Amino acid sequence: MHPAEQQMQFVYTLRSRGVMNAEVLKAMEATPRADFLEGIFRERSFEDTPLPIECGQTISQPTVVGLMTQALEVTRRCKVLEIGTGSGYQAAILSRLARRVYTVERHRRLARRAKDLLLKLALHNITVVHGDGSLGLPEQAPFDRILLTAAAEDPPQPLIDQLRPGGIMVLPVGQSSAVQTLIRIEKTEAGLDYTDLGPVRFVPLVEGVAHDVLE
Ligand code: SAH
Numbered sequence: 001m002h003p004a005e006q007q008m009q010f011v012y013t014l015r016s017r018g019v020m021n022a023e024v025l026k027a028m029e030a031t032p033r034a035d036f037l038e039g040i041f042r043e044r045s046f047e048d049t050p051l052p053i054e055c056g057q058t059i060s061q062p063t064v065v066g067l068m069t070q071a072l073e074v075t076r077r078c079k080v081l082e083i084g085t086g087s088g089y090q091a092a093i094l095s096r097l098a099r100r101v102y103t104v105e106r107h108r109r110l111a112r113r114a115k116d117l118l119l120k121l122a123l124h125n126i127t128v129v130h131g132d133g134s135l136g137l138p139e140q141a142p143f144d145r146i147l148l149t150a151a152a153e154d155p156p157q158p159l160i161d162q163l164r165p166g167g168i169m170v171l172p173v174g175q176s177s178a179v180q181t182l183i184r185i186e187k188t189e190a191g192l193d194y195t196d197l198g199p200v201r202f203v204p205l206v207e208g209v210a211h212d213v214l215e
Pocket of ligand 1 (some may be wrong): 043058059061071083085088089110131204207
């Protein structure tokens with residue numbers, strides 16, 4: 001298939017699976033997923049499946065990226081925190097919708113690669129931080145939006161604390177070995193409002209930074 005056709009098919013798949021927000025679709029169209037993949041996986045970038053990246057991690061399924069981004073209701077005024085940079089794909093999409101994006105990754109190697117790539121793509125409103133995202137990023141808090149792209153058993157309290165009143169957080173919760181649930185939390189004056197967005201499958205949120213042999 002011709003790349004332009006593949007791109008049309010890609011957007012069609014996103015729409016048919018519930019990613020309807022025009023701004024989100026535009027941001028995804030402007031962000032070729034192949035840029036965030038390596039080797040043999042580049043040519044599979046249009047497939048609506050997660051694919052392997054370095055350090056035994058995965059780039060998420062495009063539909064899930066779209067649905068999470070849509071549920072986050074990002075506006076130009078938002079300061080966004082993402083936990084789990086991975087390839088940087090989700091961060092790149094967020095950066096086209098938000099004012100500022102901070103993204104935290106526990107694997108130094110992934111953080112470094114994503115930082116280089118995002119600079120190369122001239123996405124200058126993203127800061128990649130190597131660290132333990134389960135602690136959030138207190139020095140930049142509060143955030144208008146928080147997105148986790150790794151599954152926690154429960155929403156980490158530091159992240160809830162770092163969400164601005166009126167803010168929205170989207171995350172997968174549940175055991176890493178089982179099907180997890182994507183949830184949306186809105187911080188209101190009355191407390192936390194939870195919405196269930198359906199089943200998903202993510203790599204687990206692991207506490208602490210990684211100590212990889214080859215870094
Ligand atoms: N958003 C990524 C995909 C994420 S895969 C993308 O667009 O490509 C989940 C990532 O979360 C992995 O890279 C994993 O290393 C990272 N991760 C897991 N636990 C973490 C933690 N406590 N802090 C920061 N990153 C974490």
